[in-house]
Amino acid sequence: MVTSLSRYLDDIRNNLRLDAADENEVINELQSHIEDEFQEMRDAGLSEEEAAASCIKFFGSAALIARQIYETHSQGTWKQALLASLPHMLFALLFILNWWQGVGWLVITLGVVLAMALYGWLHGRPVWLFPWRGYYFIPVLLAGILLLYLPAGWSWVAIIIYLPLVAVLVWSVTVKTVKRDWLYSALMTLPVPIVIGWFLAAGKEGEFLKVNLEYLGYFAPGIGLSFLALAATTIAFIRLRQRWLRGILLLLSGFLSLIMVTYYSEGRIGLPLFLGLTLTMLIVLLSPAVVDRRIRRNKQTSG
Amino acid sequence: MVQRLELMKGSSESLLLCLIGRQPMYGYQIIKELEKRSQGYFKFKEGTLYPALHRLEKSGLIEGKWEMLPSGRQRRYYHITEKGNKLLEEKITQWQDFLYAMNLIIRPATP
Numbered sequence: 001m002v003t004s005l006s007r008y009l010d011d012i013r014n015n016l017r018l019d020a021a022d023e024n025e026v027i028n029e030l031q032s033h034i035e036d037e038f039q040e041m042r043d044a045g046l047s048e049e050e051a052a053a054s055c056i057k058f059f060g061s062a063a064l065i066a067r068q069i070y071e072t073h074s075q076g077t078w079k080q081a082l083l084a085s086l087p088h089m090l091f092a093l094l095f096i097l098n099w100w101q102g103v104g105w106l107v108i109t110l111g112v113v114l115a116m117a118l119y120g121w122l123h124g125r126p127v128w129l130f131p132w133r134g135y136y137f138i139p140v141l142l143a144g145i146l147l148l149y150l151p152a153g154w155s156w157v158a159i160i161i162y163l164p165l166v167a168v169l170v171w172s173v174t175v176k177t178v179k180r181d182w183l184y185s186a187l188m189t190l191p192v193p194i195v196i197g198w199f200l201a202a203g204k205e206g207e208f209l210k211v212n213l214e215y216l217g218y219f220a221p222g223i224g225l226s227f228l229a230l231a232a233t234t235i236a237f238i239r240l241r242q243r244w245l246r247g248i249l250l251l252l253s254g255f256l257s258l259i260m261v262t263y264y265s266e267g268r269i270g271l272p273l274f275l276g277l278t279l280t281m282l283i284v285l286l287s288p289a290v291v292d293r294r295i296r297r298n299k300q301t302s303g
Numbered sequence: 304m305v306q307r308l309e310l311m312k313g314s315s316e317s318l319l320l321c322l323i324g325r326q327p328m329y330g331y332q333i334i335k336e337l338e339k340r341s342q343g344y345f346k347f348k349e350g351t352l353y354p355a356l357h358r359l360e361k362s363g364l365i366e367g368k369w370e371m372l373p374s375g376r377q378r379r380y381y382h383i384t385e386k387g388n389k390l391l392e393e394k395i396t397q398w399q400d401f402l403y404a405m406n407l408i409i410r411p412a413t414p
Binding site for chain 1: 348349351354358361376377379
């Protein structure tokens with residue numbers, strides 16, 4: 001195939017952001033059409049360059065075609081939307097019904113997360129799996145908190161080893177998710193600033209990252225409510241077609257959830273902390289877009 | 304030309320269903336056939352055809368199937384589904400009623 005046509009199809013592929021299987025199907029179909037069109041023009045006496053330029057002109061903007069096809073495929077079903085929101089609903093129930101204090105319920109919840117992760121993995125990593133992926137980090141987070149309770153001196157040594165390992169893990173999961181669509185990556189990380197907010201609200205005074213269980217119990221209904229808000233956001237996200245609407249939804253939901261955390265914290269989160277959390281939210285939600293841009297630029301340079 | 308495009312926007316679904324309803328077709332063939340049958344009046348832009356076809360497929364009105372040609376190349380043929388046939392029948396009735404009413408106004412039997 002002529003280089004300009006291959007580049008044109010690559011442009012469409014880069015903007016599609018669909019499942020790899022769907023992407024291949026769309027590109028193969030467009031390629032088949034372009035080949036027919038190209039051949040017709042060559043038979044009519046046009047040179048290769050002229051025929052290729054005409055094909056591209058007939059098809060129109062690569063970004064526009066990709067966007068229109070994306071919007072046709074992007075809307076998830078209600079079943080997918082409910083499945084995607086399920087982890088947030090489970091955690092909402094855990095706090096609203098005060099089951100979070102029972103080790104049994106925590107183990108069951110973690111078991112469900114792992115089982116769903118395995119199920120999703122075996123079923124071609126569907127779109128509903130992304131919010132579940134965010135919960136993969138819970139065991140990692142719990143391990144980090146337990147390290148804080150090691151004897152003095154040892155905890156810092158452990159944390160120095162632990163933090164780079166976590167960074168590598170977060171980076172590899174983010175890159176894998178971003179390759180599909182950075183917006184899904186942002187959906188996956190949306191709970192992060194909210195969870196940090198609750199940690200700070202329920203934190204022991206003067207002790208870094210140590211949680212006062214009494215406070216946690218007191219804030220439990222608020223925590224449950226914020227997880228319900230995350231579930232509602234996830235359902236809306238999966239059902240929306242347009243990328244720009246999905247982006248606005250995530251930013252709005254993150255911001256409103258942080259206001260909710262601040263309100264329920266009854267003064268334990270002041271304005272500076274709220275602003276810090278908002279900044280964290282922006283970094284967490286927008287950094288996948290930066291990673292995506294970098295990956296695409298590297299791909300273009302190497303291509 | 305702009306008016307023609309506006310008219311086509313509302314009827315593109317019916318046009319595609321009508322063509323695919325007669326015989327299974329692939330994208331390039333649809334564009335050529337539409338232009339030929341309408342004597343050049345309807346010209347589907349390549350870039351808008353596929354989003355429209357995929358929308359119809361997503362709604363379960365048509366189904367795309369890859370078929371291997373003797374040359375070894377593959378083409379995606381669209382077939383109308385039962386749901387698509389039902390909708391097509393409804394659309395044809397709607398269009399016939401519309402055209403009949405339009406004719407009554409444009410070309411009245413009694414002036």
